[in-house]
């Protein structure tokens with residue numbers, strides 16, 4: 001088990017990676033905690049939940065809405081929750097985002113923590129403090145930044161994850177290596193088989209290494225005014241493709257990372273051999289299997305990206321593996337570059 005602690009301006013978050021999730025009693029006051037989870041998690045793990053009231057929502061992205069937030073708030077009121085109550089989200093990124101958001105607004109804020117149950121949420125969604133919900137097709141457009149008190153990541157829970165969800169999570173894991181840690185990429189390359197077999201000890205090591213990179217970036221720039229933008233590597237094109245083709249996040253981001261790496265080569269920042277290495281590892285991790293034959297028209301999705309400011313966007317490129325760099329590009333120019341690649 002590895003314990004990490006990170007501090008931001010107003011908070012301290014403890015991360016327990018490799019800790020059995022059912023030891024949650026060490027971290028909460030059962031008499032004052034409400035669990036928020038989805039029906040898939042509840043049916044697999046609910047029998048071992050601590051004996052707290054449970055609010056169960058439908059699984060899936062469509063549940064991540066303001067309507068669900070209202071419904072949870074009503075249920076919290078019915079259960080007599082007050083400002084001292086603690087919300088425990090048990091689930092993947094959807095549950096983390098909703099729980100964090102509800103906790104941030106319920107009675108102007110209550111404390112919260114997560115048992116993070118998908119690889120995507122263990123390496124990404126549960127840390128960093130971004131909480132939010134969608135409005136229509138606009139992803140995470142209503143939200144806030146507020147850190148959880150603790151996060152428990154138990155790789156054992158990943159064994160029940162459907163294959164597609166597991167592989168999708170690998171996209172964000174390898175992203176951290178691409179932008180910050182060439183050594184971690186080497187380690188991933190050497191252990192592809194064990195990664196795909198979901199080896200517990202290996203995953204504990206990998207999740208810790210990956211999350212450390214995220215924490216390091218988030219603690220230097222919690223509000224995403226500068227270096228935190230590095231975490232968006234692959235996400236501008238990835239999000240657009242995710243919206244247009246309905247691909248799963250990690251697959252779409254992997255496609256976005258490959259394209260951003262190709263653009264990096266064209267701009268003379270990245271070696272062709274390094275691009276080959278990136279494509280190979282993404283392929284070996286089965287992250288490029290869903291790749292579209294032809295890129296759809298992503299112009300509209302890119303123009304609507306919430307990261308666009310005054311017709312410009314901060315686009316992340318690689319100046320060598322392990323060295324992400326942020327460049328401000330006019331959205332018209334970016335759309336032109338992408339169209340030329342088609």
Ligand SMILES: NC(=O)c1ccc[n+]([C@@H]2O[C@H](COP(=O)([O-])OP(=O)(O)OC[C@H]3O[C@@H](n4cnc5c(N)ncnc54)[C@H](O)[C@@H]3O)[C@@H](O)[C@H]2O)c1
Nearest residue numbers: 040059060092093094117118120121124125130157160161
């Ligand atoms: N806040 C952030 O910083 C951040 C970062 C990345 C992604 N996100 C958000 O995360 C969400 C995606 O998260 P996700 O990929 O974890 O999806 P998810 O939460 O929808 O979970 C995927 C599916 O797996 C099921 N599941 C979860 N854990 C399981 C387990 N252990 N065993 C079996 N089934 C399990 C869920 O019920 C669901 O059907 C998106 O909404 C995205 O916007 C947020």
